Amino acid sequence: MQTHGVILIRPDMPEAATVSVLAHELGHWWYGDTGSSSSIEARAWQWAARVLIDPADYARAEQIHPSAGSIARELGVLTDVVDGYRGLLAKQT
Helix, strand or coil: CEEEEEHHHHHCCHHHHHHHHHHHHHHHHCCCCCCCCHHHHHHHHHHHHHHCCCCCHHHHHHHCCCCCCHHHHCCCCHHHHHHHHHHHHHHHH
């Protein structure tokens, strides 16, 4: 949640959620987002993915795990970050 340039993170979230949500909110800050839409949210998750996911780690996890959820657990992020990374990959093709 962002209020007056401050990002507030709930202290009771698991580490993967804390890291992922903070990176996502920093993505909103980076782009100067003031509203919300599906494309704005996707862009913030993609920003988080750029920061949190190493391409070699993702490739290895994808070979081992069948689902976005299990890849996310392997990488220590939320599934939204994995989806964001997949969105980045789709843009490259």
